[in-house]
Amino acid sequence: MDAPEEKPTSGLPHGAAMQRNIVRRRRKGTVLRSIFLGSTLIGLVALAVLLFTIINDSFGLVALDYKVDPATLSDRPLEELSRDELVVILQDNISSNAFRTLERTTPMAQRSEGDVLGLVLERVVKQSVAGTWSLTDSLLNRSAIEAQVAAESPAATLKFRSWLSGGFLTTPMSSNALIAGVRTALFGSLWMIGITILFAFPIGTGAAIYLEEYARDNRFNRIIQTNINNLAGVPSIIYGMLGLAVFVRLLEPVTSGRVFGVEGSNGRTILSASLTMMLLILPIIIINAQEAIRAVPLSLRQASYGLGATKWQTIRHHVLPGAMPGILTGTILAVSRAIGETAPLIVVGASTFIVSDPDGPFSKFTALPIQIYNWTSRAQGEFGNIAAAAIMVLLVMLLTLNSIAVLIRNRLSRRAS
Amino acid sequence: MTTQDRYTLNARNMSVFYGSFKAINSVNLDIERNKITALIGPSGCGKSTVLRSFNRMNDLVPSARVEGEVIFHNQNLYAPHVDAVEVRRRIGMVFQKPNPFPKSIYDNIAFGPRISGWKGSKTEMDDLVEHSLRNAALWDDVKDKLKASGLALSGGQQQRLCIARALAVEPEVILMDEPCSALDPISTLKIEELMMELKQRYTIVIVTHNMQQAARASDYTAFFLMNAERAGEIVEYGPTGDLFTNPKDKRTEDYITGRFG
Ligand SMILES: Nc1ncnc2c1ncn2[C@@H]1O[C@H](COP(=O)(O)OP(=O)(O)O)[C@@H](O)[C@H]1O
Numbered sequence: 001m002d003a004p005e006e007k008p009t010s011g012l013p014h015g016a017a018m019q020r021n022i023v024r025r026r027r028k029g030t031v032l033r034s035i036f037l038g039s040t041l042i043g044l045v046a047l048a049v050l051l052f053t054i055i056n057d058s059f060g061l062v063a064l065d066y067k068v069d070p071a072t073l074s075d076r077p078l079e080e081l082s083r084d085e086l087v088v089i090l091q092d093n094i095s096s097n098a099f100r101t102l103e104r105t106t107p108m109a110q111r112s113e114g115d116v117l118g119l120v121l122e123r124v125v126k127q128s129v130a131g132t133w134s135l136t137d138s139l140l141n142r143s144a145i146e147a148q149v150a151a152e153s154p155a156a157t158l159k160f161r162s163w164l165s166g167g168f169l170t171t172p173m174s175s176n177a178l179i180a181g182v183r184t185a186l187f188g189s190l191w192m193i194g195i196t197i198l199f200a201f202p203i204g205t206g207a208a209i210y211l212e213e214y215a216r217d218n219r220f221n222r223i224i225q226t227n228i229n230n231l232a233g234v235p236s237i238i239y240g241m242l243g244l245a246v247f248v249r250l251l252e253p254v255t256s257g258r259v260f261g262v263e264g265s266n267g268r269t270i271l272s273a274s275l276t277m278m279l280l281i282l283p284i285i286i287i288n289a290q291e292a293i294r295a296v297p298l299s300l301r302q303a304s305y306g307l308g309a310t311k312w313q314t315i316r317h318h319v320l321p322g323a324m325p326g327i328l329t330g331t332i333l334a335v336s337r338a339i340g341e342t343a344p345l346i347v348v349g350a351s352t353f354i355v356s357d358p359d360g361p362f363s364k365f366t367a368l369p370i371q372i373y374n375w376t377s378r379a380q381g382e383f384g385n386i387a388a389a390a391i392m393v394l395l396v397m398l399l400t401l402n403s404i405a406v407l408i409r410n411r412l413s414r415r416a417s
Numbered sequence: 418m419t420t421q422d423r424y425t426l427n428a429r430n431m432s433v434f435y436g437s438f439k440a441i442n443s444v445n446l447d448i449e450r451n452k453i454t455a456l457i458g459p460s461g462c463g464k465s466t467v468l469r470s471f472n473r474m475n476d477l478v479p480s481a482r483v484e485g486e487v488i489f490h491n492q493n494l495y496a497p498h499v500d501a502v503e504v505r506r507r508i509g510m511v512f513q514k515p516n517p518f519p520k521s522i523y524d525n526i527a528f529g530p531r532i533s534g535w536k537g538s539k540t541e542m543d544d545l546v547e548h549s550l551r552n553a554a555l556w557d558d559v560k561d562k563l564k565a566s567g568l569a570l571s572g573g574q575q576q577r578l579c580i581a582r583a584l585a586v587e588p589e590v591i592l593m594d595e596p597c598s599a600l601d602p603i604s605t606l607k608i609e610e611l612m613m614e615l616k617q618r619y620t621i622v623i624v625t626h627n628m629q630q631a632a633r634a635s636d637y638t639a640f641f642l643m644n645a646e647r648a649g650e651i652v653e654y655g656p657t658g659d660l661f662t663n664p665k666d667k668r669t670e671d672y673i674t675g676r677f678g
């Protein structure tokens with residue numbers, strides 16, 4: 001383009017000056033764009049590193065040492081034997097006293113195949129871990145590892161193992177990392193989250209309705225609002241201490257289930273943990289729900305009032321359905337925060353070693369993050385591997401919840417339009 | 418013949434405030450039964466405010482306050498014991514932007530009766546829905562897709578759905594706030610024809626920015642302007658024919674001939 005003559009009278013650049021100015025403004029945009037791309041990449045790299053570390057630890061070579069070679073017990077691999085065959089091996093190789101004790105705790109007929117296999121490995125084979133290697137090590141330095149194992153523990157066999165497996169999900173906690181699983185912790189987390197939602201969703205939604213629809217704009221309500229906003233930022237350990245004081249101690253008769261006729265437990269129950277988690281996520285739920293309610297268009301409310309609807313009818317038929325996708329999404333996101341919280345659970349007294357499934361709100365319990373915390377603090381390498389596997393389980397749970405949130409939002413907002 | 422036989426609504430020295438701001442200054446307006454009354458005037462002079470004061474929709478604005486009286490069936494709508502919910506059922510409203518509920522066409526119509534304590538059967542409700550849609554000249558367009566979302570209709574159809582929805586609760590008055598300003602000319606004409614039909618059974622008050630519309634469709638016209646304190650006042654009010662052909666006030670003449678605001 002030919003530049004028109006410069007017009008010195010105007011403050012605006014013209015001609016060549018205008019073109020230079022445009023180039024300069026464009027360049028600024030380009031620089032910022034690469035900065036934004038950089039920020040995105042940093043985030044992606046962090047995420048990739050996290051996933052890589054966890055996957056790297058969840059699979060890999062393990063050198064297993066035996067007191068008794070499994071090959072001497074059966075001509076087939078132990079994993080392929082039926083439960084009855086395993087019971088026979090067990091009976092033949094441990095003292096009859098020990099067998100009777102086991103039989104008395106849980107009769108063999110009621111035990112699962114995996115359970116009996118665990119017993120055989122623990123009591124008969126006396127399996128132990130001579131060393132574990134990460135996935136990358138296992139793939140890249142296999143021959144070096146084989147040489148090292150041959151030199152240090154000649155009796156050991158080297159096997160590739162996926163620490164995350166079906167059995168890992170369905171077996172309870174054990175002090176032997178080879179047969180330990182997350183079943184108890186998984187159930188504990190599910191129970192806790194279920195009860196948390198049961199309380200937090202209606203209370204949070206109710207509070208949001210009150211604050212948005214009914215509360216007048218006066219000093220008292222403004223103070224409440226400010227406090228809710230601030231509570232969302234309080235560190236979770238503080239909620240743990242509150243939960244300990246209020247739910248575990250003060251309300252012990254309720255949280256231990258004594259007033260409901262449950263005997264023999266203290267206040268350190270799933271219910272206490274759930275109520276503590278409820279306190280922790282209520283502010284988040286309330287704030288999200290308020291935002292969702294505020295986003296319901298005024299025109300919709302006007303239409304409803306204009307037909308002679310009362311305030312509650314308008315809320316019930318238009319405001320809540322319109323806000324529901326946002327409320328549900330907010331709740332699920334808050335809940336996925338609660339699933340990963342560890343500190344408050346430690347404070348309210350989750351158990352670290354527990355093998356029986358929780359059977360209701362008044363059970364003692366453990367939860368996935370507690371289990372992970374517990375395993376990562378063990379010295380033996382194999383506990384690092386099962387911790388990584390448990391983290392994978394936790395991540396899958398979180399991803400599932402978040403996908404449900406997205407699904408609900410899409411489904412409901414499609415119905416709304 | 419008493420005033421309230423001839424008139425449906427009488428505003429008496431009605432002033433409306435938003436907080437300390439006086440938006441309407443002492444308006445007197447008699448709305449004749451089974452006629453269409455148009456409120457015209459430049460933006461911001463308070464036409465919507467007057468309209469909302471006629472069915473207490475202004476109650477929804479926390480800062481709004483009405484002084485003076487609006488008489489409906491010999492009763493001041495702003496008397497302490499009057500229930501705004503009842504007022505709004507008897508004096509319906511259609512808004513500037515079509516605002517169907519995000520529900521089916523059927524449920525859009527059925528919502529008003531249901532929340533107002535409808536006791537009839539399913540077939541009676543079907544009849545009511547059909548009747549309301551016919552009265553809003555929408556039945557032929559939608560009779561095969563009553564289960565479809567109200568939002569799937571065109572703008573003009575949506576506005577007629579909103580009118581049908583208002584009719585379903587059997588109001589006596591229908592207030593319309595610039596009901597055609599978001600519509601194309603064809604849809605606008607359809608709504609105007611519809612208003613002519615409806616005035617045989619209802620009293621209609623319409624706010625419009627469109628001079629031709631007021632001239633074509635209304636029986637009475639009230640012209641509003643802001644006074645020196647920016648409060649809306651009625652400059653001139655009378656039969657539409659007189660006001661448009663023979664305005665008494667110079668400012669009215671300037672406005673309707675387009676020499677103003
Ligand atoms: N909700 C409200 N809160 C405060 N002021 C308002 C509100 N609605 C309208 N007003 C004011 O009242 C005056 C009249 O507005 P409105 O009735 O909408 O005029 P019109 O419909 O004639 O354009 C304007 O000055 C406007 O700013």
Ligand SMILES: [Mg+2]
Pocket residue numbers: 464465466594
């Ligand atoms: Mg207006």
